[in-house]
Amino acid sequence: MKVRIVKSILWFIVGAAAVVAIARFYRGLGASTAMTDTTPWGLWIGFDVLCGVALAAGGFVIAATVYVFRREKYHAIVRPAVLTAFLGYAAVVGGLLFDLGLPWNIWHAMIYWQPHSALFEVAWCVMLYLTVLALEFSPVVLEKSPFHKLYKFMKAITLPLVILGIMLSTLHQSSLGTLFLIMPFRLNPLWYSPFLPVLFFISAVSLGLAMVCVESLLSSWLYDRETERPLLSGLAKAAVWVLGLYLILRLGDLAGRGQLGLAFDGSWESILFLGEIALSAVIPMILFALPRSRNSLAGVGFGAVCVVLGIVLNRLAVGGIATVTATGSTYLPSLMEVTISAGVVSAAALAFLFFVENFNVYGAPLRKVDAVGDLPEEDPVTGTRLAAPWSPAWRQYSLAFVVAVSLTFALLPDAVLEGAQPLPVPVEGPRLTYALKSPAEESGAPAMFALYDEARQSVPERSSVVDVLLLDADRDGRMVFFPHEAHKATLGGEASSAHGGEESCALCHHMNRPLDRATSCYLCHSDMFSMADTFDHDLHVDKMGGNDACIECHTDPGEVKSRTTAVACLECHKAMAVEGSFIKATDSPVLDLAPGYMDALHGLCVDCHEDRVKNHNAHPALARCETCHREMDPKEFKKLAPHVEDETAPDKK
């Protein structure tokens, strides 16, 4: 029953991860992860790769103990250790495929030779070691197969394989530390060390020992199996030495670099560091050194869990947490990243249970609770079997999987369904204020404007005070004085016929949006970057007389009724874009992202003034940036024209 519950949970997680996996590849890393340009490595590298490889170190440690150092009594745990290592590395590669932006290019690391890259070396070692592990484990599968010669051959080359495995493991366990040698500026000095490769290797050995204990205890609990208590005590005793060496090197390295003081300066990094050291080395060393706790399952189990958590914390710190201060960017893995990581681990665990139940991993195959049940009787007439030939356990797993798939689909965030969307930006509408207008020169130079403060300024001779609009929608303090009245006068005004009568407003203002009141852009595009769907289908249906009117726009009944086959808006709304309008239609006139405020206004002001300079040689200064953009003290600016919310809530303090 225990096994069934655990397996159902694992299948559930795998089901959720399967949906997220599709989403990740469909919408990309931006929509599914929390990674940014300043934290380009997240949970998938920190946990799946760095921790995954270290957690699988038990394979080479135990293989070395048994085959090289001939400690035959540990033979009983070689197979599970090698199996864990193999599945662990398979999970690393699987996890990596999610993290890589272009995973189908992963083989490039094999053909483009880059010996000065630590990652290149890691890639080769992991690939080779995964192969070696598969070969090391192959006798377990082959002994049940009819290929006896192959089995004998694989058995015979075990020792060379084990030694090759140790060589490769030594290299890449340490090289994962080498990866970070090139980022001394990112990594906090409590974690950055020129000896990172050595520290990574030694901690991996101790983690390998601890992980073998954890896994042995877990499988005994799961299958009510006798625990290999004396073996685990032996491993714990060995771990004391390795952990001691790790502790001495880690602290000695810090002291040697004169950074030991940092560990006690009370910063959050120092607390993390002390916690990590306590978990990964101090507590387990005490537990493993005392014979009483070492010989008890609780002592070994608790100590081993401490080592696992502590060293996982170390890898997560090096992989990301310890870089937060330097880069100034925080990162919290997204739920989707967590789901994928959990799914990869769960899949590996399911594979582990499969091998344990079907092959001689722990001596004989462990008790199978979800064996295929008796096949139901054939129907005498049709010859078909009426019930699925599945055991109840498999039905339960399928249910867990399917429920997880549907739940995850239901809960997927919008960013995944629609793709990542730009963030809304708070904007500020144009505000009316008074400005001093300089007298126009005879040379035709444009009038200059300056903010006018009645209390402090007097109006100079020949100057006048006029209304201007202050434009600073993105609130960056660089605002533009826009003499709206002057533009209205020049372009024709509301009643003028110069540009087609009332439609002259439409030269600059959208006139086409349903419910639009010729307002400024910000009133329509209140978040500036949202979908500017200017077409309201329901409104048209209502106005034109319900379903009978479809044909008015979708003129060809043979065509699919879609935006692309419908009559263009301009065919009916002649005034939608007036002749000579400065508003540029985008490629898709109906449905598109509205241009950002800056693009919209630049498009209006700059394009028009550049055109006037070119064709009328009028006001060349107005086509230049500094004519409009003026730096201003934001405080002064706010005093003159406070933001809307500041105005409405002045007493809030």
Place this chain on the structure above:
Amino acid sequence: MNDQMAILTDVTKCIGCEECVHACKSTYALPADRPWRWQKDVTDLSATRWTTIINKPGGVHVRKQCRHCAEPACASVCPVGALTKTPEGAVVYDGAKCMGCRYCMMACPYGIPRYTWLEPIPYVRKCVMCHEKIQKGELEQPACTKACPTDATIYGPRVELLAEARKRIAAEPKKYIDRIWGEKEVGGTNVLYIAGIDLGFLGWTPDLGNESLPAKTWPALRAVPAVFVGVGVAMSAASWVIGRRMKIAAAQAAAAPAESAEAPAIDEPTQEEPKGEADSK
């Protein structure tokens, strides 16, 4: 590296007009900058903005772009050689080789490379000094330096630009801090700055030192073949010696049937591995 081409930016001459930014964007047809989850500040470098202007108090404008290091960390860590340092000086990117590990983004001491996070098929983006277009003859110099209306950023052989920078500092020592940023930093860069303010904010830490970053990894990587062979030999030897000892012990035990020897604890093997590692490093 002194015959390589470089860019010199004189921060005191920059008026912050962003013509360089727009020239870059139009040369590479980069779409509009938008705020995304990973891009809170649209005026910072992004996949659509390969160079930008950072406005500092006092009307100081600093152009930020790839520094095109002499010994680029990004190119040295790339496991597939998608980033390479050209003999002409630029550090360029080949998307066809890239596998998207983003190690370059982690390794860059200036935090320059950006990722097209929005795309399901993403690539790294950064300034490439218009290398390809100059090689093809489409451009004589990078679009940005050509566009600069005040000649605040200029293009030329590195050695000449260094001389020019020194000349300017010597001519107006009060205007400039007596330092050419990029002359020696992280082994020297091909984008140089002179300024009246400290430009330490362009890197992850104010002082990046003069040692090139690949030099920090190389001692460990150089040891790889030795460690590999060393561990192999040590393990084979240990296996052979222990196997032989056990055989002799078994023979003796058979000759004189005696008490079974208690196997020593497991400390020995696990202790030896780290030692072997440390020795061979």
